């Protein structure tokens with residue numbers, strides 16, 4: 001024993017011993033992996049259930065196609081659609097995920113029945129710690145439908161009319177005070193600026209001036225901490241006592257308290273409170289069962305509303321500015337459109353003006369066609385779902401994934417689909433969409449939050465469809481159109497190097513956005 005101990009304590013022997021243990025462990029892992037890969041491949045090749053949608057081939061179990069999907073989801077959908085057709089399954093972090101694309105696929109998933117598909121089982125782990133309890137995905141779907149109805153009803157034409165001067169003022173005063181826009185011309189990393197403009201305009205219009213004023217103090221940093229809860233890794237680690245989750249939880253409590261205190265302040269104002277925002281509307285809203293919406297739910301809905309709008313609108317406005325810098329002539333066309341429609345003195349913008357600015361509208365439409373911030377919409381399957389017109393049945397163990405962006409860039413509906421061409425939405429364009437542009441004749445449905453068009457046959461659904469459809473569409477349109485109109489009044493835009501290039505897309509977080517830095521050149525008109 002003593003001799004053996006002596007021998008092993010010799011440095012060379014120790015090294016040899018450690019190396020040989022290391023080698024054995026490595027061989028063990030490699031062997032295990034090889035067996036796992038072998039079984040996984042054999043299963044895919046030999047044990048196909050004819051009613052299952054085709055499976056995207058992958059070597060490794062659990063990882064499946066996660067990496068290749070995550071690098072560029074639209075490319076992943078396009079490539080696999082070409083290989084397998086409109087319905088196929090891939091493995092995303094161990095979960096069999098069935099994609100159904102095209103108008104029929106969008107309809108199948110987004111207009112799926114409540115007994116068949118479920119959103120909250122997918123999203124709640126991420127959203128509930130950020131928004132707070134009892135709202136959106138932390139309550140039965142019928143309650144969410146009522147909550148969406150309260151928010152949607154508040155967005156009246158009268159409210160929209162009051163929002164245009166608010167948004168205009170926020171945009172122009174931002175450009176005046178921000179150091180990045182000092183002087184005659186300059187270069188700016190645009191996504192950060194657009195994120196600020198989006199949160200200032202949305203909070204002021206939708207939540208009132210009292211909340212807006214708090215963004216200059218504490219709310220901006222707290223929202224940043226809340227945002228950290230939305231990283232993709234939190235689908236798995238939402239519960240973990242990690243630094244960003246602690247910050248998220250602290251921020252959620254603090255922001256909710258700020259809203260609840262503001263609600264009390266505004267109640268005290270009584271008739272003197274003349275603003276037409278959603279916060280005020282919710283303070284007067286009552287559920288069907290007679291219960292007034294509790295303050296904590298109003299606070300949590302306010303967080304949800306701002307978070308839902310922030311990422312999508314801020315990513316879209318950044319893409320818009322990058323597209324305008326890519327095509328400086330479009331900026332001039334937009335400016336001239338305003339001069340012709342509103343007069344050379346360019347009076348303060350009003351809600352009614354936007355109907356006279358079709359190119360201004362088309363910029364938003366076209367940017368959302370190619371750069372929609374939500375590339376994947378997921379639902380948990382609750383019971384086996386036959387896919388109409390196919391032999392496939394999606395088992396209840398699967399997750400469904402809708403990707404309306406696929407039909408939005410399909411040449412069947414959009415000639416020259418990869419070209420950003422806002423003029424395609426104006427009459428007489430050779431690239432005009434090959435789809436009905438008037439949705440008055442479309443089938444309408446009420447899921448409990450007001451009548452919406454079903455969108456069943458539409459290849460263009462950047463705001464989704466069905467019971468989870470966006471209620472912020474009209475606000476987002478107004479916000480984005482006002483931002484564009486004010487920006488082209490003040491600036492000419494171009495790429496820093498004068499080229500027609502554009503940055504790539506960052507798919508790392510839940511909402512896709514431009515890869516940063518994304519710098520553009522601005523030049524003041526006056």
Ligand code: HEM
Pocket residue numbers: 119144148206305306308309310312313316368372373374377378462463464465467468469470471472473475476
């Ligand atoms: C360009 C801007 C926007 C885009 C592209 C967009 C897109 C979407 C999409 C695709 C959905 C459906 C998600 C799903 O089916 O799972 C959705 C839902 C929603 N959006 Fe938006 N959105 C935008 C702006 C806004 C704004 C400004 C607000 C708030 C005022 C908002 C509030 C909501 C809400 C409350 C839902 C409902 C979620 C549900 O029912 O599960 N969105 N949005």
